[in-house]
Amino acid sequence: xxxxxxxxxxxxxxxxxxxxxxxxxxxxxxxxxxxxxxxxxxxxxxxxxxxxxxxxxxxxxxxxxxxxxxxxxxxxxxxxxxxxxxxxxxxxxxxxxxxxxxxxxxxxxxxxxxxxxxxxxxxxxxxxxxxxxxxxxxxxxxxxxxxxxxxxxxxxxxxxxxxxxxxxxxxxxxxxxxxxxxxxxxxxxxxxxxxxxxxxxxxxxxxxxxxxxxxxxxxxxxxxxxxxxxxxxxxxxxxxxxxxxxxxxxxxxxxxxxxxxxxxxxxxxxxxxxxxxxxxxxxxxxxxxxxxxxxxxxxxxxxxxxxxxxxxxxxxxxxxxxxxxxxxxxxxxxxxxxxxxxxxxxxxxxxxxxxxxxxxxxxxxxxxxxxxxxxxxxxxxxxxxxxxxxxxxxxxxxxxxxxxxxxxxxxxxxxxxxxxxxxxxxxxxxxxxxxxxxxxxxxxxxxxxxxxxxxxxxxxxxxxxxxx
Ligand code: IFM
Numbered sequence: 001x002x003x004x005x006x007x008x009x010x011x012x013x014x015x016x017x018x019x020x021x022x023x024x025x026x027x028x029x030x031x032x033x034x035x036x037x038x039x040x041x042x043x044x045x046x047x048x049x050x051x052x053x054x055x056x057x058x059x060x061x062x063x064x065x066x067x068x069x070x071x072x073x074x075x076x077x078x079x080x081x082x083x084x085x086x087x088x089x090x091x092x093x094x095x096x097x098x099x100x101x102x103x104x105x106x107x108x109x110x111x112x113x114x115x116x117x118x119x120x121x122x123x124x125x126x127x128x129x130x131x132x133x134x135x136x137x138x139x140x141x142x143x144x145x146x147x148x149x150x151x152x153x154x155x156x157x158x159x160x161x162x163x164x165x166x167x168x169x170x171x172x173x174x175x176x177x178x179x180x181x182x183x184x185x186x187x188x189x190x191x192x193x194x195x196x197x198x199x200x201x202x203x204x205x206x207x208x209x210x211x212x213x214x215x216x217x218x219x220x221x222x223x224x225x226x227x228x229x230x231x232x233x234x235x236x237x238x239x240x241x242x243x244x245x246x247x248x249x250x251x252x253x254x255x256x257x258x259x260x261x262x263x264x265x266x267x268x269x270x271x272x273x274x275x276x277x278x279x280x281x282x283x284x285x286x287x288x289x290x291x292x293x294x295x296x297x298x299x300x301x302x303x304x305x306x307x308x309x310x311x312x313x314x315x316x317x318x319x320x321x322x323x324x325x326x327x328x329x330x331x332x333x334x335x336x337x338x339x340x341x342x343x344x345x346x347x348x349x350x351x352x353x354x355x356x357x358x359x360x361x362x363x364x365x366x367x368x369x370x371x372x373x374x375x376x377x378x379x380x381x382x383x384x385x386x387x388x389x390x391x392x393x394x395x396x397x398x399x400x401x402x403x404x405x406x407x408x409x410x411x412x413x414x415x416x417x418x419x420x421x422x423x424x425x426x427x428x429x430x431x432x433x434x435x436x437x438x439x440x441x442x443x444x445x446x447x448x449x450x451x452x453x454x455x456x457x458x459x460x461x462x463x464x465x466x467x468x
Contacts, residue, residue, distance in 0.1 A: 002457050003400050008111060008408030009453040010072030011065070011430060012365060014118035014162065016048045017417035019078065021055035026091040028084025029123040031130070031171075032420075035178030046423030052415055052433050058101050060440070064431055065414060066108040068446050069453045073110050074364065074410045075101070076118035076162065077147055086122030087139045095150045102154050113157040113410070115219065116144055116202060119167060119178070126179050131167065131191035137297075140198035141205040148209035158206050158216045159306055159364065160199045164266050165221045168192040173258040176421050185248065186286040188260055193288040196269050200297040207300075215303035218270055219364040222307030223263045224349035225315045226342055228326060233317035241315045241323050242352045245279035259283070263307075263353070271357040273299030304407050305357050308365035310335075312345035333384075336369045336426055343391035350399040350406065360405040366392055367412035369419070369426040372443065380432050385445040393452065394460050411449065415440065 016022075016032050023033075036047035054061055065073055079086060081094035105112045117140070121130055125139060144160070152158075161167075168188045170177035183191075203216050225241040227234035248259030264276040265283075273295050280287070314326045333341040350361040368388040372380050389411065400406040416429035424435055430446035433439075452459050 003397065003406060005456070007400075007406065007456065008072040008113075008362070009070060010074055010111075010113065010408055010410040011068070011070055011412070011414040011449075012074035012113075012410040013054075013413050013415065013417060014076040014115065015078035015081070016051070016118070016120050017413070017419070018052040018054040018415065020048065020050040020053040022047075022049045025055070025081065025097060026084065026093040027078065028080035028086070028091075030078070030080045030120040031123060031126050031178035032120055034123055034126075035180055038180070041180060042421050043423030043425045046418070048418040051418045052435075053438050055097065057438065059104055061415065062101075062104045062108050062110065064440060064442065065105075065110055067442070067450070068430065069450045070110050070414075071453070072113055072157070072408060072410070073105055073414065074113040074115060074159070076115035076120075078120045079117065079143055080120060080122040082146060083122065083143055084124075086125035087142055090146055095146075098147075098151060102151055106154060111157060112155045113159065114147070114151065114155050115159040115162050116140075116147060117160065117198075118162040119171070121179070130179060131172065131194050132187065134194060136194050137197035137201045141201035144202040144205040145209045148206045152206070152209065152214055153211040156212065156214045158214055159219045160202045160206075160216065161195060162219045162364075163221045163308055164192060164195045164199075164218075165223065165260055165262075167195055169258055169260045170421075173260065184286070185259060185283065186288070188258060189283060189286055190288040192260065192266070193290060193294070196266070196298045197294060199270060200300050203300040203302070204297075216300075217302050217304040217306040217359075217362060217364075219306035219308055220263065220266045220270075221261075222309040222349050222353060223261055224307075224309060224345060224352060225313045226345050226348040228314055228316040231317070233319070234315065237317035237323035238315040238348060239352050239355075241313065241325070242349070243276065243278075243356060245276055245282045247282045267305070267353075267357065269295060269298045270302065271299075271305065271359065302359060304362050305353055305359040306362045306364035307349065307353060308412075309345060309349045309363060310366060310368070310412075311339040312342055312349060314342065335388075336371055337422075339368075341368070341388060343388070344395045346392045347395035347398045350396060350404055351402070354399075354404045360407040361399070362408045362410070363396060364410050365412040366409065367428050369428050372416075372427045372432055374432070374441065378441065380441055380443040382443045382445050385430075385443065386448050389445055389449060390452070390460055393457065397457050397460055
């Protein structure tokens with residue numbers, strides 16, 4: 001159950017979800033600031049204006065990270081905090097904030113991993129067409145260069161864009177996320193193509209402006225599958241399902257119907273320089289416009305594959321070279337987000353992704369929302385999260401023991417935070433946040449994670465408690 005000595009044990013969060021100070025420090029407006037101001041868009045109309053007030057409390061938060069023994073912390077930089085309009089004038093006060101955050105992490109011996117884009121599109125860029133405007137990838141590269149110039153003397157781990165599928169599927173498809181658009185599949189794929197181009201140009205800009213050698217990856221959703229049994233047929237069927245691109249299906253839940261929830265359409269261009277055949281076929285009437293040379297821009301050399309993996313479909317061979325998707329057995333565990341708990345998904349997901357793309361794997365997000373209730377002593381014994389954490393790590397440890405290059409694991413999240421359209425109704429943190437007082441309480445899971453980290457995973461040995 002041990003991981004490589006260089007393995008990065010981390011946790012993550014994103015700017016809008018924890019920072020607060022939404023209108024302070026010279027920050028410009030983002031699509032999320034505006035979206036949350038529209039009635040009915042988020043749970044009880046909640047907004048990230050203050051969130052965890054991390055902007056003002058980051059030193060205490062870093063102290064908690066140190067107490068947990070984190071070796072790495074993944075956070076995102078808010079584009080409109082750096083460039084209020086998304087381009088042009090730079091807000092030095094915003095850069096100073098991240099400067100201080102990076103310094104305080106390094107002083108605590110915690111490696112900063114920066115994500116450049118975790119959904120906070122500057123409002124001005126949205127008014128100019130957002131991800132549908134072909135010039136947005138140049139704007140993104142300009143922003144990436146500014147951040148690299150200021151922080152890459154101390155930061156060596158970089159992630160371009162978080163969860164392209166969510167940007168496109170929920171922001172431009174179902175409208176559940178900012179900017180709340182409900183566009184056609186063609187328009188979604190066009191926006192997605194521009195996101196991929198931004199990833200490519202952002203990568204070039206990071207490398208061109210880096211002050212020292214750096215490692216770069218992306219963090220798409222790892223839409224992965226796991227086989228029902230370990231028969232060669234089921235294993236092959238789940239592999240096929242993991243990389244299949246299928247047309248929109250009306251049998252999926254409403255927000256998943258738009259046909260973009262897959263891995264290969266988004267990862268193949270980044271890692272192989274091409275859209276997958278199954279996608280070209282499934283989307284044939286909806287394909288985005290592409291210029292010659294786009295794929296060369298998107299397909300930049302990358303150092304690792306980051307994937308956000310929370311759950312996965314269970315797959316069985318249909319006996320005819322195809323596969324069937326199975327429902328979980330009655331009564332199987334569900335998170336408060338309504339997601340199945342299938343811990344071996346970290347094993348199968350990282351295995352399939354490593355086999356196809358050959359890059360070291362970083363689990364850039366994995367975690368669970370549960371109902372956390374402080375007990376009479378004010379402690380939070382979050383046993384469901386403790387089991388989730390340990391059982392998923394066991395899956396990742398198995399991958400590592402079978403020779404898959406596992407570079408790091410980032411639990412989502414370091415602390416409870418603003419869960420987008422669900423507001424504060426979902427708690428994902430290792431650290432509990434009382435939003436009325438801003439008090440932080442380390443949950444039981446944080447303490448268990450601390451011990452697992454200290455043992456470099458050795459503590460995980462033992463029988464699995466979750467059988468699914
Ligand atoms: O909170 C989100 C995060 O911002 C992106 N990935 C999934 C998490 C849980 O929904």
